[in-house]
Amino acid sequence: MIPSAFDYHAPDTLDEAVALLERHGDEAKVLSGGQSLLPLLKLRLGDAGHLVDIGRIPGLTGITEADGYLRIGGATREADLERSDLIREKYPILLDTAAVIADPLVRNRATVGGNLAHGDPANDHPATMLALDAEVVARGPRGERTIPITRFFTGLFATALAPAEILTEIRIPVPPPRSGGAYVKLERKVGDYATAAAAVQVTLGGQGEIARIGIGLTNAGPTPIEATAAEGSLRGRQPDAAAIAEAARLAADATSPSADRRGSVEYKRDMARVLTGRAIHKAVQRAGGQ
Amino acid sequence: MATHDVRITVNGAPQEGAVESRLLLVHWLRDVLRLTGTHIGCDTTHCGACTVLLDGEPVKSCTVLAVQADGREVQTVEGLEQNGTLHPLQEGFQQEHGLQCGFCTPGMLMTGRALLDRNADPSEADIRQAISGNLCRCTGYVSIVKSVEYAAAKLREGSAS
Ligand SMILES: Cc1cc2nc3c(=O)[nH]c(=O)nc-3n(C[C@H](O)[C@H](O)[C@H](O)COP(=O)(O)OP(=O)(O)OC[C@H]3O[C@@H](n4cnc5c(N)ncnc54)[C@H](O)[C@@H]3O)c2cc1C
Ligand code: FES
Ligand code: FES
Numbered sequence: 001m002i003p004s005a006f007d008y009h010a011p012d013t014l015d016e017a018v019a020l021l022e023r024h025g026d027e028a029k030v031l032s033g034g035q036s037l038l039p040l041l042k043l044r045l046g047d048a049g050h051l052v053d054i055g056r057i058p059g060l061t062g063i064t065e066a067d068g069y070l071r072i073g074g075a076t077r078e079a080d081l082e083r084s085d086l087i088r089e090k091y092p093i094l095l096d097t098a099a100v101i102a103d104p105l106v107r108n109r110a111t112v113g114g115n116l117a118h119g120d121p122a123n124d125h126p127a128t129m130l131a132l133d134a135e136v137v138a139r140g141p142r143g144e145r146t147i148p149i150t151r152f153f154t155g156l157f158a159t160a161l162a163p164a165e166i167l168t169e170i171r172i173p174v175p176p177p178r179s180g181g182a183y184v185k186l187e188r189k190v191g192d193y194a195t196a197a198a199a200v201q202v203t204l205g206g207q208g209e210i211a212r213i214g215i216g217l218t219n220a221g222p223t224p225i226e227a228t229a230a231e232g233s234l235r236g237r238q239p240d241a242a243a244i245a246e247a248a249r250l251a252a253d254a255t256s257p258s259a260d261r262r263g264s265v266e267y268k269r270d271m272a273r274v275l276t277g278r279a280i281h282k283a284v285q286r287a288g289g290q
Numbered sequence: 291m292a293t294h295d296v297r298i299t300v301n302g303a304p305q306e307g308a309v310e311s312r313l314l315l316v317h318w319l320r321d322v323l324r325l326t327g328t329h330i331g332c333d334t335t336h337c338g339a340c341t342v343l344l345d346g347e348p349v350k351s352c353t354v355l356a357v358q359a360d361g362r363e364v365q366t367v368e369g370l371e372q373n374g375t376l377h378p379l380q381e382g383f384q385q386e387h388g389l390q391c392g393f394c395t396p397g398m399l400m401t402g403r404a405l406l407d408r409n410a411d412p413s414e415a416d417i418r419q420a421i422s423g424n425l426c427r428c429t430g431y432v433s434i435v436k437s438v439e440y441a442a443a444k445l446r447e448g449s450a451s
Binding site: 001002003004005006007008010034035038039041042043051053055079102103104105106108109190191 | 292294310311312314317333334335336338341344347348349350352353354355357358360401419420422423424
């Protein structure tokens, strides 16, 4: 199908992009990988008078560690995460996530920034970024600011980004030694959004106890969810079977999924419980624990 | 109506023209250049029948604007055959019965091409992973995997001799 008419802009600099977004106000939308936006425009579920393509702006892509952070450029593609040695070696949770987003063709276009900025609770990166305690860097008419990921998702398809702001970078604190993470997703087939999925990042203390833990849940309510009660229940404790089961149950309690063709509310909550348990187990193993 | 002048290299030949902002790459290829080998199989970016290589990487051309390909290189199924000789992938699909209706085939071929460009000796799992965004509703994936394996073997033979 053919989208309604719009104008297209391909600025060369961030300043120009921000100025275009400001000039065209409500009519304008950022175009990144286009793998969420173009399908919406094609189905005419969405509308835009002006698309501001950030794909030709230098400096918006890349995966590097600097100043204690892993920095992922806002327009970095999922395929780049999958192929990065740094991600493969040090951030398996991000590799787990990228590998189950859509399909390989979509991942050659879809960007990490777009996956967050879309504000879709069914997208997979939000939960991982919650588990990793990331920050999002946004550039707008009044300059740059940093938004903690815990304050980023404000509603269904809504984020803390102002209309003329561009997500330029995701910053993830470099995990200390004895850390590990995992993302576990249940999907009906390749390219499907999660029936349920859980992201867990842990750091173990000297006695093998959980020193730090982040748990994020996908497609479990109107926004991505951080399972704070589950996190609290494990902090300072040995991650034995009973403690993990208790945390998984608390994570399921934090969900409010809606019934659809992927399953009933009860089923999805129970899957959130099962997957959280598995993700904690895998994260602990990867951190070098049992 | 907003139009843009674009210059896109298609199967090695530069093509120029004015395109409307909303024109999808697949429509430009099919309706303007008349390269109808690239198919459209869905409205929801799911099927992969429209797969082309954009700067060497397989993408769904129904979900890329033509104007986004400005200055870049596109390869379509029409570019596989060279001087009347089928590409080993095309030969493989013929020999191993990799197609029935043929609707998904152009996409499968282009995804296969990108895979073999990166990995001369893919395992069955590599092939299945690579084509996981290309849906076939009739042949079944077993013969498609064999077809790609056939092409990989033939290409390796060619480069060894
Ligand atoms: C068949 C299919 C299956 C999919 N399956 C999954 C899946 O399983 N899991 C999953 O997580 N995703 C899935 N997706 C979504 C895909 O990963 C999206 O492309 C991604 O979520 C959005 O990234 P994008 O770069 O394509 O963004 P776009 O489509 O370009 O933009 C999406 C939205 O975010 C805004 N935006 C984008 N980038 C920025 C930025 N830097 N700053 C400010 N605003 C911005 C746009 O204005 C737009 O509103 C699927 C998509 C398809 C087509
Ligand atoms: S036509 Fe189905 S994915 Fe492009
Ligand atoms: S051969 Fe018919 S869809 Fe694949």
